Amino acid sequence: MFDWLEHMAQWLVYGIFGMNPDDHLAKALDFFIYDSIKILLLLFAVVFLMGIVNSYFPIDKVKNYLSRKKLYGSEYLMASLFGVVTPFCSCSSVPLFIGFVRGGIPLGVTFAFLVTSPLVNEVAIGLFVGLFGVKTTVLYVLSGVLLGTISGFILQKLKLERYLTPWVKEVLTNAQKEQEVFEEEEHSFKQRLPIIWQEAIKILKGVLPYVIIGIAIGGLMHGYIPSGFFEKYMAKDNLFAVPIATLLSVPMYSNASGILPVVQVLVDKGIPLGTAIAFMMGVVGLSLPEAMLLKKVMTLKLIGIFFGVVMLCIMVSGYLFNIIL
Secondary structure, eight states: OOHHHHHHHHIIIIIISOOOTTOHHHHHHHHHHHHHHHHHHHHHHHHHHHHHHHHHSOHHHHHHHHHHSOOTTHHHHHHHHHHHTSOOOHHHHHHHHHHHHHTTOOHHHHHHHHHHHHHOOHHHHHHHHHHHOHHHHHHHHHHHHHHHHHHHHHHHHTTOGGGBOHHHHHHHHHHHHHHHHHHHSOOOHHHHHHHHHHHHHHHHHHHHHHHHHHHHHHHHHHHHSOTTTTGGGOOTTOTTHHHHHHHHHTTOOOOHHHHHHHHHHHHHTTOOHHHHHHHHHHHHHOOHHHHHHHTTTBOHHHHHHHHHHHHHHHHHHHHHHHHHO
16 A cells, blocks of 8 residues: 555665665665654544544544443454454554544544554465464454453453543544534535644644654664564573563564564474464564553553553464464
8 A cells, every 4th residue: 555655765765865775774764764754644534534534423423322232342343353354563553542432432442453554464364374374363353352341341441531631632632623613514524624634634633743752762673683682582391481572572562463473483493383473472472662642542541551461462462373383
């Protein structure tokens, strides 16, 4: 979907700037240009689309449906399955997260999507089948969906809405005011667009510094941290290899397609598959750049709780993979 943007970033860095493709700074800059533009485009598109949806479907009705309807936890599963069909990395999922929150979707359901989206997608599935076979791929997909579902359920039960930032509460208030304006007087679609456009631009300006800083951190990690840096900590005979692998993965930043070849190398060197997959899940699903982006919508306490719950679920998945496989 964003191949043209990737080519443009490479053209700028290696063609116009004349930088060496093997240079660490060039790789970091290539990553920064590509990811920052991609995320800003996604953010604007999602917020604008959610603005249109919100103008016709009141936030309160969406919230009431999801909170009162007897869905028996299936809303978390549906959010996780939606994450499977959205091929985004952890930072690219943040725009949809903001859109969901703005649309009045319960926080736990939104978290279920945020966890699963970067972990499981058609690219990751295709690579997994080729590298590790169908059985392992099926287990990975199931574990990714369950990870999002269970994490979302746990986070919803903790009732963490009070830890959203004042900026989010202001966005929700503005969305409610927009809806009241549309309800007081019948507006055509053409009349609604300028109001929706202005609010989307306002939200984009609000998160812009966080996007730039977060992706800059991700670019530096992408360009300067070698892929084999953490291998010595994940030895087969280390009982604590899974939690160590999970903890050490957080400073890394990559998508599933970028980290899977590294996972294959780790497995080839004798590291248990479950430990390697726990490392992959941590790299793909949790990262410092993602935390930087989430800082605009979550307090540090909420980010810490979110990372803690997901890391615990990843560790359990890693141990189970090692037992089963």
